[in-house]
Amino acid sequence: xxxxxxxxxxxxxxxxxxxxxxxxxxxxxxxxxxxxxxxxxxxxxxxxxxxxxxxxxxxxxxxxxxxxxxxxxxxxxxxxxxxxxxxxxxxxxxxxxxxxxxxxxxxxxxxxxxxxxxxxxxxxxxxxxxxxxxxxxxxxxxxxxxxxxxxxxxxxxxxxxxxxxxxxxxxxxxxxxxxxxxxxxxxxxxxxxxxxxxxxxxxxxxxxxxxxxxxxxxxxxxxxxxxxxxxxxxxxxxxxxxxxxxxxxxxxxxxxxxxxxxxxxxxxxxxxxxxxxxxxxxxxxxxxxxxxxxxxxxxxxxxxxxxxxxxxxxxxxxxxxxxxxxxxxxxxxxxxxxxxxxxxxxxxxxxxxxxxxxxxxxxxxxxxxxxxxxxxxxxxxxxxxxxxxxxxxxxxxxxxxxxxxxxxxxxxxxxxxxxxxxxxxxxxxxxxxxxxxxxxxxxxxxxxxxxxxxxxxxxxxxxxxxxxxxxxxxxxxxxxxxxxxxxxxxxxxxxxxxxxxxxxxxxxxxxxxxxxxxxxxxxxxxxxxxxxxxxxxxxxxxxxxxxxxxx
RNA sequence: GCUCCGGUGGUGUAGUCCGGCCAAUCAUAUCACCCUCUCACGGUGAUGACCGGGGUUCGAAUCCCCGCCGGAGCACCA
Numbered sequence: 001x002x003x004x005x006x007x008x009x010x011x012x013x014x015x016x017x018x019x020x021x022x023x024x025x026x027x028x029x030x031x032x033x034x035x036x037x038x039x040x041x042x043x044x045x046x047x048x049x050x051x052x053x054x055x056x057x058x059x060x061x062x063x064x065x066x067x068x069x070x071x072x073x074x075x076x077x078x079x080x081x082x083x084x085x086x087x088x089x090x091x092x093x094x095x096x097x098x099x100x101x102x103x104x105x106x107x108x109x110x111x112x113x114x115x116x117x118x119x120x121x122x123x124x125x126x127x128x129x130x131x132x133x134x135x136x137x138x139x140x141x142x143x144x145x146x147x148x149x150x151x152x153x154x155x156x157x158x159x160x161x162x163x164x165x166x167x168x169x170x171x172x173x174x175x176x177x178x179x180x181x182x183x184x185x186x187x188x189x190x191x192x193x194x195x196x197x198x199x200x201x202x203x204x205x206x207x208x209x210x211x212x213x214x215x216x217x218x219x220x221x222x223x224x225x226x227x228x229x230x231x232x233x234x235x236x237x238x239x240x241x242x243x244x245x246x247x248x249x250x251x252x253x254x255x256x257x258x259x260x261x262x263x264x265x266x267x268x269x270x271x272x273x274x275x276x277x278x279x280x281x282x283x284x285x286x287x288x289x290x291x292x293x294x295x296x297x298x299x300x301x302x303x304x305x306x307x308x309x310x311x312x313x314x315x316x317x318x319x320x321x322x323x324x325x326x327x328x329x330x331x332x333x334x335x336x337x338x339x340x341x342x343x344x345x346x347x348x349x350x351x352x353x354x355x356x357x358x359x360x361x362x363x364x365x366x367x368x369x370x371x372x373x374x375x376x377x378x379x380x381x382x383x384x385x386x387x388x389x390x391x392x393x394x395x396x397x398x399x400x401x402x403x404x405x406x407x408x409x410x411x412x413x414x415x416x417x418x419x420x421x422x423x424x425x426x427x428x429x430x431x432x433x434x435x436x437x438x439x440x441x442x443x444x445x446x447x448x449x450x451x452x453x454x455x456x457x458x459x460x461x462x463x464x465x466x467x468x469x470x471x472x473x474x475x476x477x478x479x480x481x482x483x484x485x486x487x488x489x490x491x492x493x494x495x496x497x498x499x500x501x502x503x504x505x506x507x508x509x510x511x512x513x514x515x516x517x518x519x520x521x522x523x524x525x526x527x528x529x530x531x532x533x534x535x536x537x538x539x540x541x542x543x544x545x546x547x548x549x550x551x
Numbered sequence: 552g553c554u555c556c557g558g559u560g561g562u563g564u565a566g567u568c569c570g571g572c573c574a575a576u577c578a579u580a581u582c583a584c585c586c587u588c589u590c591a592c593g594g595u596g597a598u599g600a601c602c603g604g605g606g607u608u609c610g611a612a613u614c615c616c617c618g619c620c621g622g623a624g625c626a627c628c629a
Contacts, residue, residue, distance in 0.1 A: 356563080365592080
């Protein structure tokens with residue numbers, strides 16, 4: 001195969017497996033158009049060799065996502081997979097997902113978060129080549145710690161945190177710094193064996209106690225924690241490495257070539273370089289990005305704060321439409337690729353960035369507008385009798401796709417329209433898909449279907465639903481729940497399908513309730529006041545639950 | 552207090568390493584118009600920025616200095 005030119009290969013493939021060829025073409029088209037858009041700068045120090053025959057294997061771009069599984073992801077967390085995943089695609093690189101779960105106490109892992117995070121990565125459009133958990137690797141860390149002690153690079157220290165801090169700030173070594181290697185070995189083993197109480201002793205990396213940057217002086221590599229790790233497999237360990245040690249060792253052992261992470265870890269690289277020097281390893285290339293803030297959310301983007309709000313009942317869960325989480329955006333019908341695109345657009349600059357939701361919405365609109373069927377949803381409805389109209393309205397399923405046909409909406413003698421759309425007495429309005437009516441004596445008198453009144457006389461076009469046969473809808477939005485009524489037919493959409501409620505916005509169908517009686521089952525409503533009237537009566541409490549995406 | 556990093560239109564980004572082609576790129580946003588039986592999509596146009604002050608230079612967004620502003624770290628968190 002290798003001696004065929006690419007055209008020849010294509011022909012051959014086309015003959016043998018036409019669908020495979022189509023897939024290849026689609027792939028190529030995507031990569032060519034907007035797969036990457038080179039909005040990210042090239043990575044530093046990447047070998048140019050197009051992995052030709054003599055290309056070295058170790059020139060592969062290898063990166064890692066290093067999430068702390070202390071909760072499901074919020075929007076800010078999407079930046080890591082978005083950027084790293086995009087680079088993986090560009091360089092045909094390798095991507096590891098490594099759960100840095102080495103703190104069973106302060107940032108205690110959430111057992112559900114491991115899977116939630118992997119789902120989130122998939123949602124954003126990427127798949128790791130390998131997944132590992134730091135909590136599975138304690139013996140490895142111990143092994144390297146012992147080696148480090150033997151090389152004179154670490155010592156056990158029984159100063160209290162406060163005592164050490166004082167000495168460190170003064171640039172003075174603590175009394176334990178020069179103890180014998182064998183003593184450190186013995187004491188470290190005691191930490192591992194569980195013979196040391198928390199706070200009694202730590203293992204420090206010997207750096208430079210007079211280093212101008214106090215953040216780098218003799219940092220802690222291991223400490224003792226009595227709280228068992230939530231993962232069964234790791235619950236017996238008591239001596240845990242801190243991030244700088246664990247991550248530093250793992251990055252080397254997994255041959256990471258490029259580290260991309262937040263600016264909060266700027267000093268981490270400098271600390272870890274001491275480690276790498278002791279082992280005579282080469283430190284990977286590092287890129288840092290700054291903090292991002294996202295407008296439009298009251299809730300702070302912090303895993304622990306969101307968790308608190310959920311526990312307090314202020315949010316319904318991680319996918320509450322008001323939460324700034326990936327699960328929430330997903331439920332609202334925002335595609336992961338739209339988030340990725342917006343995140344990649346932020347680039348990797350180290351200064352702070354404000355990400356506006358409109359960037360995500362614009363990217364999403366671009367993706368779903370064409371596929372989303374149109375439908376009418378009337379909020380805050382006002383009922384009007386219609387006199388003399390056809391029996392059904394027939395607006396198109398999609399304005400740009402005649403081939404998708406029309407929706408047949410029965411009028412039934414009366415319609416509901418939004419109160420804001422009610423024309424003054426004597427004025428006209430065009431009920432989309434039905435025709436023009438004049439508001440007279442509290443009713444709509446049908447005038448006709450000559451579209452020129454819209455084109456030439458500026459009669460406003462509005463949406464409407466039949467008063468009787470419309471279906472109740474609960475629209476959940478980031479600003480709160482909204483009640484309304486949608487045209488019949490909305491109940492035929494499956495959960496997860498996306499529609500555009502004309503003049504309202506895009507939404508994702510979440511559930512089709514076949515409620516029986518029990519008129520007040522819908523206690524999901526903590527409505528924000530602008531609830532429409534609950535037209536009871538008709539047929540039980542069937543209704544559609546939809547989540548609002550954006551306009 | 553100590554140590555780092557950064558400041559380009561409302562927002563994000565390109566350009567800064569190797570000063571002139573930058574009266575500054577692209578996207579989004581906003582407004583207008585066109586299209587349209589949606590305030591969607593699409594099209595056209597407009598709006599709008601080099602933190603401040605010195606210096607080097609024929610010439611600075613780009614180099615140097617000072618200032619101001621913002622962020623990060625100095626945890627037995629990640």
